[in-house]
Amino acid sequence: MKDYIQHHEWKIIEPSFDPAVNLVSESLFSIGNGKFGQRANFEERYSGETLQGSYVAGVYYPDPTRVGWWKNGYPDYFAKVINSTNWIGINVEVEGEELDLATSQVKEFSRELDMQSGILTRRFVAQLPSGKQVAVEAVRFTSIVDTDNGAIRYTVTPLNFSGTVTLTPYLDLDVKNSDANYDDKFWLPIAHQASAGQAFLSGETKKTGFHLGVAMSYELTLDGQPLTAEPTITDKPMWVGNTISQAVEQGQALTLYKYAALISSLNANNDAIEATALASVAAAKQKGFDTLAAEHSNAWAEKWQEADIQIDGDTAAQQGIRFNIFHMNQTYTGEDARLNIGPKGFTGEKYGGVTYWDTEAYGLPFYLKTADPSVARQLLVYRHQHLENAIKNAEKLGFKDGAALYPMVTINGEECHNEWEITFEEIHRNGAIAFAIYNYVNHTGDTAYLAEYGLEVLIGISRFWSQRVQWSKRRNGYVMLGVTGPNEYENNVNNNWYTNKIARWTLEYTQQALDTVAQQDPARYDAILAKTQFNSKEDEVAAWVDISKNIVLPVDDETGVFIQHDGFMDKELVPMGDIPAAEYPIHQHWSWDRILRSCYIKQADVLQGIYLFEDEFDTETIKRNYDFYEPMTVHESSLSPCIHSVLASRLGYEELAYKFYLRTSRLDLDDYNNDTEDGLHITSMAGTWMAVVEGFGGARVKNGVLSLRPFIPAQWQGYAFKITFAGVPIKVSVANGAVTVENRGDKPLVFKLFGQCQNLAAGDSLRHIL
Template structure:
């Protein structure tokens, strides 16, 4: 754990420059707008250790899988969201001496991510080898109003000299992915141009042939007398820019404003894409920095009004939750059904920027309660559009009749994960897809989604589960062999309780959904029957009912605990406190063989199932399982602490709930797992929000009705959060003696507060004593 980020309710602050922390800060101070994102690399040249990263949503490359062996059905490639054109570059020199923070003496360094406005600021004083001192201030943001645009204002002040100042703003396509399997460069230059005060370059990805065009237009400001500038364009392979020379007097400042456009061929015709980028950069230039900044502030203010969480009396917790909310909103906006959420978002290359089951299990609840329903709907439509590929994925593994296996990792619907025990066996991801459909409809009331898209997906997934199980005479039930549950520290196990539970639930929910659509929309039902050839090869509904009724869900008779998988209770069940402190994390200190034979759990597994279907279990059952499995869990997945925090809250384990909340909330800010340098844990950030709203706030949606059962951690004086539910926007405030629900919409709402039915009238405040 590190503790160098200053505590502040609305800002992420780093004071002092430590090169050893630079890559961590590059991740933490990342910015984005849903279409593109940028790590917090320096504008000026930096020869020290850095992970350069500028990412464009939906643009990827199929990097050939690097394994020493091959199996039938194994993915041929690992898709990667690519490091794209470096648009932030502004090299700086003073009388020919280059500014480089790796070689200069740096004082007064401060970096601030203003979360309220989505703006990154940096300032420092650098002393060059010659003794000349400059003070630098930079401000940059990716616009959430004009989402093709970003802007940088870069100011240099001469502190102890007069001389010649040179800026070299550039666009650099000569970029690499550090996670490239074969050290390959993925971009080919298509065109470039440079003129006085502007430049543009277009690259094409190998194999996938995406085009990305970047352009800039410059403005210059001087705080002294009228200054003379010379601006000369330069152009060479994969690099374009301008060289700006000006004279600067001691005490004077010169500012370069770089208006940038980044456009991909997802949104523009390839034949005109570079012209479009040039036009967009010019439009930003015409609008001006002050107007763009004003619009940015207003747009973020509107976002925060819908999703902010306030915490009184705990600045560390306040800062952390806003940081997580900020990054979620910078990563995904729901405006394009072709886009999804990578575990690192726009902040790094690990996991390739591709989509996992994390989206449905962790991110969907955040967007369901903090945004217009169409945002969450887009996430589901994304999976529907990939249904054909999911059926192809299953067919590669031998499944028939339209059975679908959604990929563990994807960007275009095709499986591209590179580890066999995950690719072939971690099939519980299919259940996350089916539950997401239910979760969306339960929250929004959009029952039409089932007929329009959802039922086709449910049928295909149910066909997979029906074929994946097999009958066991010995167990007198259906079993599922050779799977990996959420706990990836145990592979190739039989009858993983969580996986079997999801299969059972999906089969039952699909049958219910068939009946619902048949009754409500018989025409659409008939279309689906024909399209899917439903019931054409067997009596599917009857068989699904039989499998659901007889699937094995083992329970340990002496304790009443659900057995994680066959053989788990035969292990030596020692708590994680038995592991010597110097051996954490175990995946870095133990052999894989030792991990697999141990009882230690990477993340919630049985408890993931209990969290998902909490309403089906009484408190005693939840407590038995939590008390048994939590001490065995090492939480070496970023997705683990939030689930434990939520369940601990529901059980009244207040200290444990807070401990897990703080760990998940400050996972990246404090670099808990020593891996923030390769990017933030975006999907786990959604879990942080869940820990507050579903955990401490006790928010549940049961049979289409909102329930609140808040608790107040003793470390907090109070807290509030906003949620949207079926057209109502509620601000819920929890104090030591009362729960206040302010309905900020024109729609009244019936809900349950601490088990009692109440009405929250439109535009009124409801106060309930605690």
């Protein structure tokens, strides 16, 4: 755990420069706008340890699979959202001496991300080896208004000398991914051109053929007055730039405004990319840095109006939740159904930047309640677009008749993960997608989605489950063998409770969806039956009913808990508190063999199922399972603490709920798992929001009705959150011994508060004494 980020309600502040944590800081201070993003690399050259990263949504490379031995069904590649053109670069020389914080003496340093405005600022004073000192202020943002544009204001001020300062703004496509399987570079040059004041560079990805064009333009001022300088031009296939030298007096501020436009072939025809990029960067320059920044900040203010969570009396908790909300909103906007949420977003390369089950299980609930329903709908449409590939993925493994297995890892619908215990066995991801459809319909009332898209997906997934189970004469029931549940510290197990549970639920929900569509849209229903060849409805549904009634979901006779999987109770059941502190995290200190034989749980497994299907269990059942499994959970997945926090809140374990909330909210800020350097845990950030709204706020949607049951952690003086339900925006405030619910919409809201039905007119509020 690291603790060097200052606590502040709205800002992430690094008060000094420590090269040992620079990679962590590059992740923490990353910025993006849903279309592209940038790690917090320095603009000037830095020869120390760094992970240069600029990422464009949807642009990927199929990196050939690298495994020790091949198995039938292995995907040929691991898809990666790849590092692209370095558009932020500004090399700096002072009297011919290069500015490099790795070789300079850093006298002062601060880095600040203002989450309220979405603007990143870095200030430092550096003493070069010659003794010359310069002050630098670098301000940048990726516009969420003009989403093709990024802008930088870079100011150099000589402090103890007068002399020549040389600035070189440039674009560099000669980049690589740190995680390339064979150390390949993924870009081929297409076009390049540089002239005084601007430059353009374009490239094409190998194999996938994506085109990306990046244009830059700049302007200079000296003490605020415009400068005209004749640059030296560099025009190479992978590197273009201008070099400008300027005499600067001691104390004068030389400022370079750099504007960039990034245009990919996802958003423009290949032959129009150059013209589009140059026109976009010219328009950005015409607006000017201050106007672009003001529009960007105003747009962030509007986002915060709807998505903010306010916490009084606990700055660390307040900073944590805003940090998580900020990154969720700059990672995904829902404007393009071809895009999804990478586990690292635009902050790093681990996990390839592609889609996991995290999206449906963690990301979707956040967008359901904080954004227009169309945003969550787009996430589901993304999966429908990939249904045919999900069917092909299943066929590769021997399934048939339209059975669909959605990939564990994908960017285009094809499976691209190549660890057998996950690729072939972590099949519960199918259930997460089915549950997401239910979750969306339950929250929005948009049953038309089932007819338009959802039912086809549910049929494919249910067909998979019906073929994946097998009858056990010994158990007198259906079993599911050779799976990996959410707990990846146990592989190739039989009858994982969570997997069996969500499979049964999916089969039951698909039957309900069939009936709903048949009643509401008979013509579309007939079309779906024909398309899916669901002509023997009675036979298929009869099989699903039989499986649902007879699938094995074992309960331990002695403890009364749901058995995580066959054989779990044969393990030595020792609480995690018995592990020496020096051996955490165990995945970095123990052999894999030892981990697999242990009882230790990476993340919520049985408890994940209880979280999803809470209504099916009484409080005593939830408590019994929580008390049994939580002490053995080591939380070495970023997705784990939030689920435990929500359930702890449900059980009245308020201190434990707060502990897990703080851990999930500050997971990256404090680098709990010692892995923030390779990118932030974007999807678990949605879990932080869940811990507040669903945990402390007690928000649930039961049978299409919103229910609230808030309490306030002892560490807080008050808190408030805003959600949208069934098209009605509401605000929930908890403080001074009372709960206040405000209807901020233009239609009435029927909901439950502590189990009592309430009818709140548009514009009205209700206060309830705790």
